[in-house]
Amino acid sequence: MSEWFRRNGDILTLTLHIQPGAKRTEVAGLHGAALKIRLAAPPIEGRANEALLKFIAESFGVPLRQVELKQGGQSRHKVVAVTASKIEPESLLG
Template identity: 65%
Template sequence: MLTLSLHVQPGAKRTEFAGLHGDALKIRLAAPPVDGKANACLLAFLAKFMGVPKAAVMLLSGESSRQKVVRIEGAAEPSVARLMEQLA
């Protein structure tokens, strides 16, 4: 299980990692912050990146905030290593 603190920027040109924002990982999302579209985009992006099903990625807090906490179940070592590369 992996828990991430995120700072999310919806409405970007593309969905991508954007480094750190304080103690949180910053992610730009190519989805508007309306009707849960940004949250759905975020969960799908993280599931694909980590190689887990969408159901394994859960939004713990920050549903209507840019500051979010996400839990990822069953993240494999190579995926976690790739995530750490994004932070560097």
């Protein structure tokens, strides 16, 4: 089992390392025990967090309301919860 995500019933909890201000938004592989995600959005006024939640919702095929930032609002290290996704987290590394 991977360290960067865990499933508890319907809820998938992801541990993420975020790099804001990148050229494009993409999964950049693993960074220690976290999934590294590059974000095109700048870390200004919550724009990077907003972009991250949209990217996660699209990646996991769920509406934005089913993605919640649990920890790390002001940090590069974030914990995000995704509810009721049928997509396996490993597929993001593909």
